Structure formats: structure tokens, C-alpha cells
Amino acid sequence: MKLLTLNFLTCAIKTCKTSPASFPLHPRDCELEVVESESVNLPFLKNILPRLMWDELRVIADELGLPALPSTPPTRDDLVEPSSSSTTTISHAQNAGNAAEGQQQAEEKPSQTARDLHRVLLETCIKEGKLVCGNCGHEYKVMEGVANFLLPGHLV
């Protein structure tokens, strides 16, 4: 499972859901794997940026021993290489209309910030390990990259 998934996961136990401590789940004894992508999915990063729980992601990166994420989240503009913005204005004018938007995005180059973020969220995977709830301490196992959130009989 890629690390971005942790941005959406909490404890599955209903009584934990209301507690702030149930998010994020804390990775423990994790074996990581980096699956490199050929290109950075810039439109996706831009779209998902406001939905990232930045402080919590920093905690996760820290607990996994990954390079620290900056203390404040990047802005959408930070994700784009500044030099590529001038060409996009021209192309936008030429292709007035809606098809232009896709082309505009295709011509934008991801910045180093975008590449770093892409590496952490969309290329780094948890292969084996545990995810632990900060509220109740329940451990969810990750095996072969698949986390198991099924609850035992007494916790449902």
C-alpha cells in the first residue's frame, strides 16, 4: 500500500472514530519498498493537495524514518517549475476552450517539491508491518502490502 493511503485511514473501531488520537495510524516495524514511477502525476498532486492532513503526514514520515517533510504544506504553485508557466499562457490563448486545460497541465513541469512529494506519497509502499491506533492501541497487520482491518468478534 502506498503511503498516501495512510492520509485516509483511521482505526476501524467505531468508538475510536470520534477520538482525534485515532488518526493517523502509526506505522510500526514497517518494511518499505519504493516503486518508482516514470512520471510525476502533477494533476493528481494538485487536486489532492488541499485534502492532505499535513501535520499527520509529517508524523508518519518521521515515524518511518523518511526525510522530514517541510513544516508547512506546499502551495499548488510550489508544485510547478516556474519556467514552464510562460509557455502555458500562450498555449492557453491559442486553444481557447476546454481542451486547453489538459494541454496546459501536460506542458507544466513538476518542481523538485512535487517530485519529492510524489516520491513519498505515491512511490513509497508499506510491504510488511503494523499500523497502530493511537487511541486504543489496536494493531492492524500489513502483509504482502495488504493491510487487514477486520475486527475480532469482541470489538464489533
Place this chain on the structure above:
Amino acid sequence: MPEYLVRLVQVHESFRKAELQALADVAGVGIEFVKYNQDSPFCIVRLPSDSAAEAVISRSLLSQGIYELWGQGPTYEALHTSIQELSSSKWLKYESTPFRFTLDGFRGTRTQTEQQAIIESFSYLGFNGPIRMRDPDVSFRVFEDYEDKALEPKHLYLGRFVAASGRDAKTAFDLKKRHYISTTSMDAELALLTANIALAATGKLFYDPFMGTGGFPVACAHFGAVVFGSDIDGRSIRGTGGSARKGQVGKKDVGGNFKQYDLESRYLGGFVSDLTNTPLRLLQHSNDSTNGGYLDGIVCDPPYGIREGLKVLGPREKLNVTERATHLDRFKEPTYIPPKRPYSFTAILDDILAFAVATLVENGRLSMWMPTANDEDVELVIPTHPCLEIVSICVQPFNKWSRRLLTYRRLPESEVSPNAPEMAKKEYEKGVKADELNDFRRKYFEGFKEFERLRQEPTPSEEDMMDSKGISGKWRKA
């Protein structure tokens, strides 16, 4: 806005308009339907430009292509007059362009000689460029629409080809060629269609809570979305136990399917979970803006309880003190299997809606399949939620039952009616056996006999039918 002719295919008719509308929404262009008929593969729409037409149709599953409409009429005479009126200004533009001119008949054919004569009758267009059947710069097509078994066509169109559809994907994603499938995998055409109607696109995040072998996530990833999914059965995600494919050996898993189509970079992963005890973050209160939705779309085919069990976590009967202690004692052992119980089908549908409300971004979409028995006398009940608006309902009919693709839009808080009651607490079927909990399953295995009987009896009164399935909002089958 100019008029375009969409050459549709004559399958899954009730999905076609919903698909075109959805694709226009994805492309961000306005579409206006001028002429559409369930029984005809010829649909006339208004779109702003050729590039808009291409953006819409290039992803379409249920069409062959889109053409700029140059004329139409009930007879060739009328067609020629119409072409004179509509498009004479455009003729000169193609005077010396290499071109192709072909004929397409629906429910009728012409001999080679007849075809030639028809094409010759358009010589007044004055195209003097070379004829190229392969890779022409511009391509024209005459469409003949016949009544069944009629000798003469009832309507004719002439169009200039603008763009081909994305129907090729149906072959590329064909289940027969997919490495890893299961008994309930959705066929590729319908999975891709679901992804289109749910507005899967580049930059978006999609989730399938009943992923199985990942057919829907694969389809959404094909259209550019980043996807993830879950299933209560971990074996289907991990892939141990092999595939439904006979004689297949070696490790096959959901990740492998993404690799097969070179979509791995858009697959976040799958996890094992139960929708009624989901580990995903849920919006706690509808006015909680700090913790808003994060999914652009949810696509799923929930278990019907026929070929695959409809189960959720939890023991069938309430645990007593000693049983609880045993679970508490043993749950960390590697061989421990969490107990599961059958669940009400109407309840799971409502759970999906509630989950969608708690996870979708504003205007995000939920597309889910729902099976129903085909009976005119029993009211069809579509699940509803005050925060979700029904966008489209598409029907795939079978002999005695049918299934519907229900698509909802997550309403922005400002559009949710303040008077809308919180989703009413409903009484669902009670019981511990699958048949007691799942009406559809029971009817299915009884061979839908009940309906044969009902058909002969007088129609039950309105009052009797009210809330027969315990759900508000009623749609009468069209």
C-alpha cells in the same frame, strides 16, 4: 452551437444518454440533445466545437464516433436539399483535400452498385481531391436508418467525421484476456461505462469498497484516476487461491492486473475491510468543514448474496461472556478468523449512501449497481439520501431480474435542503440467515415464482406497497 451526429451502438440503450452527458461534464462542455431515441443508433447533439466533440466522444464506450451534421432528411431528395441549406458554405474548404466517402446502413444493406450510385449522387459537393480509403484527411459518411425488414430507409444523414470513440477499450480490457478475475467480475464494457458515468478522470481519486479482483478500479485508472479499494475477503486482493480461470497457475493478484495494463502508478493499493466497520476517515458532522470529503468518486457492485455472500463483521448471535473472553484471548493468534454474519441487502445499500456522504467531495459521484426482480406489480425502490441527488438510473435487463446502475451526486452543503430530515432510522429485515435478510436472494432462489402468482392476483393496494422494502423515495419502473 453546431449540430453533430453521434453514431451510437445499439447495446445497453438506457446507458447511452447518461454516458454522453457524463462525458460532457468531464470535458466541461455543454451538450444539448436535439434528437435521441432508444431504438435508434443516430443521435443528434449540439456541442460548442469540433474539439469539444472529440473530447466527449474519445472516451465513449457506447458510440462509434461523432460526425459534423451536414444534412438529413427522410428521402435522398430531402437530404440533398438539406445539405444545400446547411453546409454549402463548407464545400469549398474540402475542394482538393484527400477524402473518403462511405455508406453506413442500420438494419439494411445496399449492394456495391447501389452504394456507388448513392455516393455518385453527392458529386455536386465538388470534391476534386484524391480518393483515399486509408488515412484520408477528411472522411464523409452517409447513414441510412431502416425500419426492421424495410426495403427503403426511413431517414438519412450526411456527416463529416470528427472523432472516433473509445470503444476499443472494451477489447483491450476484455475479461477473457485479463490475468486475474473471479466469478463475479463485471464485464469490461460495463465496468468502463460505470467509470465514465462516475466521471473518473485524470487527477481524481476513486475508491471501490467491494473491489474483488479490482475490475472497477482498473477501469477508473484507465481513464486517469488514482484508485484504491477494499474487500472483506482478503484472498481476492492478495490473490492466493488462484483465479476463476481454469488451469491457471502462478501468483495472480489485483496488483498484477494493474501491471498487465501498465496502470500500476495509479493504484494506491487494496486493504481488507468491511464497509460497516470501515477504517476510512469519515466526516463526523455535515458542517465539519475542516475534515471534508476526499474521494472524487465511489464505484461499486455490492455483493447481491447470490454468487458471493453478503456478510459483514460480527458474530451471528450476540456473544456471551465466555465467548467474548475467548475472542479476546485468541484474536492475536495467526490462525484467528474474525466472525462474519449475513447482512440485510437494503441495509448495505443505505450504508453505502451514508459512507458516500461522509467521504465524497462536493459534487463527487457514487455509482453503484443494484439488482431487482422484474415485476411490474412490485414497486421498485431506489435508496435515497438527503445529501445525494440522483443523476441517472440505467437498466440492464435480464430474463427475470435486472440490475440498475444508480448514480448519485454529493450535494454541496449549500444545496442540501435545511428541512431535509436526517436519514430516518429504518427497520431492516431481522434474522440470522441470509434468506431472512435478503429479499432479492430469496426471490432469486425461488425462481421468482412469487411474481407469477402476484401477476394473476389483483394488484395490491397502494398502502400495502408503501415502504415494502423500508426505504423512502419511490420510483415506478418505467
